[in-house]
Amino acid sequence: MRGQELPTVSVIGLGYIGLPTAAVIARAGMRVRGVDVSQAVVDTINRGEIHIEEVDLDGLVHGVVQRGLLSAATDIAPADVFVIAVPTPFHKDGRHTPDISYVLEAARNVARVLKPGDTIILESTSPVGTTVEMRDMIAAERPDLAMPGLCEGTPDVSIAYCPERVLPGRILEELTNNDRSIGGITPRCARKALAFYKRFVRGTCVTTDAASAEMTKLVENAYRDVNIAFANELSVVADAMGLDVWEVIRLANRHPRVNILNPGPGVGGHCIAVDPWFIVHGAPEQTPLIRTARGVNDNKIHHVIARASALVEASPSAKVACLGLAFKANIDDFRESPARLVAATLARRFGSRIHVVEPYAAELPREFEGTGASAIDIDTALEECDVLIVLVDHDVFKSVPLAERADKVVYDTRGIWPDQPQLAPGAVQPALRKAG
Numbered sequence: 040m041r042g043q044e045l046p047t048v049s050v051i052g053l054g055y056i057g058l059p060t061a062a063v064i065a066r067a068g069m070r071v072r073g074v075d076v077s078q079a080v081v082d083t084i085n086r087g088e089i090h091i092e093e094v095d096l097d098g099l100v101h102g103v104v105q106r107g108l109l110s111a112a113t114d115i116a117p118a119d120v121f122v123i124a125v126p127t128p129f130h131k132d133g134r135h136t137p138d139i140s141y142v143l144e145a146a147r148n149v150a151r152v153l154k155p156g157d158t159i160i161l162e163s164t165s166p167v168g169t170t171v172e173m174r175d176m177i178a179a180e181r182p183d184l185a186m187p188g189l190c191e192g193t194p195d196v197s198i199a200y201c202p203e204r205v206l207p208g209r210i211l212e213e214l215t216n217n218d219r220s221i222g223g224i225t226p227r228c229a230r231k232a233l234a235f236y237k238r239f240v241r242g243t244c245v246t247t248d249a250a251s252a253e254m255t256k257l258v259e260n261a262y263r264d265v266n267i268a269f270a271n272e273l274s275v276v277a278d279a280m281g282l283d284v285w286e287v288i289r290l291a292n293r294h295p296r297v298n299i300l301n302p303g304p305g306v307g308g309h310c311i312a313v314d315p316w317f318i319v320h321g322a323p324e325q326t327p328l329i330r331t332a333r334g335v336n337d338n339k340i341h342h343v344i345a346r347a348s349a350l351v352e353a354s355p356s357a358k359v360a361c362l363g364l365a366f367k368a369n370i371d372d373f374r375e376s377p378a379r380l381v382a383a384t385l386a387r388r389f390g391s392r393i394h395v396v397e398p399y400a401a402e403l404p405r406e407f408e409g410t411g412a413s414a415i416d417i418d419t420a421l422e423e424c425d426v427l428i429v430l431v432d433h434d435v436f437k438s439v440p441l442a443e444r445a446d447k448v449v450y451d452t453r454g455i456w457p458d459q460p461q462l463a464p465g466a467v468q469p470a471l472r473k474a475g
């Protein structure tokens with residue numbers, strides 16, 4: 040790439056982060072080739088369609104594909120900038136060991152087509168040290184190229200880490216407007232990556248070293264996890280003491296330096312419940328708080344299951360509605376969702392007495408098959424069910440007025456109905472008699 044010419048870009052991994060990123064880069068006028076292992080995903084994008092739900096993404100992808108700026112393929116081709124956005128899960132070995140094999144595989148593929156002057160940027164959330172591991176792998180594959188941090192003088196390629204920090208449901212807006220941390224293997228690498236992000240990011244781009252940028256991303260999500268754990272622990276304490284946790288939090292948050300987050304049925308999604316483990320794995324002796332917070336948030340799911348089960352058992356003839364399956368409000372993402380785990384457990388325990396309301400799902404997930412549980416809409420739930428277990432704070436649930444639920448037994452794990460008569464442990468029986 041010479042002078043002010045626009046770089047050609049390859050985005051590897053066309054999931055929740057890669058596809059919106061590819062589309063936003065293409066919208067800035069750069070020619071983008073998206074690469075994904077799934078032929079079905081590639082075909083969908085090349086038709087100008089999308090395989091994930093995200094606000095405004097369909098129109099954007101359609102437009103940039105039509106203008107010839109974005110295309111997709113299963114194989115890699117030469118480009119000036121490579122952006123890697125593949126999953127970094129942890130191994131299901133019970134020890135939460137990070138699995139960076141997708142990153143290394145993507146880097147190996149990039150190495151095949153790499154040429155002097157290219158820039159490689161890793162965006163996947165990664166354990167500290169991954170960018171250097173990636174560099175070492177590329178160095179081993181391409182001994183003909185001078186690598187940053189391994190050579191005297193000017194290296195042939197630049198390698199940087201720049202984590203995404205977008206919130207599902209607001210991805211396009213946040214991709215453009217959020218600040219970015221850009222960590223180079225060397226300062227020169229960071230500057231090369233910075234020049235690239237400046238082409239499509241309006242937020243402030245701050246440069247640092249690769250390890251600090253990797254840690255920053257993990258810290259952001261661990262910070263959130265620890266703070267949600269505090270709220271979840273308070274909710275369990277409040278249950279034990281017969282207090283309304285929402286009232287306590289509302290009052291405490293009136294203090295100018297207190298800002299407690301919201302309790303819920305547990306922490307879901309693919310980031311906040313995963314990333315803290317990358318820190319714990321990197322420094323097991325130094326992370327009692329982060330590890331404990333993970334435990335508190337996971338245990339909250341079991342607390343909710345126990346409390347909901349007690350409610351259902353207390354009234355053998357009541358029909359029960361679980362409101363929501365998604366991992367958070369107003370999205371159609373059911374992966375790693377505490378709400379889904381709670382509802383499925385209740386369905387297995389109580390069968391056809393359990394009804395599920397999920398406006399964002401066409402049908403119930405597989406684990407509900409054979410349980411006898413059924414999907415219903417919110418109106419039917421309000422007409423026919425006696426017990427409502429609120430698991431997700433979808434807007435459509437929040438908007439139900441008290442008049443339509445005043446005579447129900449409600450277990451509101453999200454605090455969406457502050458005007459609902461409280462279900463303190465001692466109040467369960469009278470309320471159930473009323474509902475029954």
Ligand code: SAJ
Pocket residue numbers: 164203204205206207259260263267300301302303304305306307308309310311366367368
């Ligand atoms: N949750 C609570 N109480 C709260 C806030 C959240 O129980 O007060 C729960 C949600 O219901 C959900 C989970 O936590 O189950 C995570 O939801 P979220 O909306 O807080 O975050 P994610 O996982 O959708 O996105 C996070 C974001 N990280 C931070 O806010 C620090 C996002 O900016 C990251 O880009 C994203 O992780 C990621 O990809 O890492």
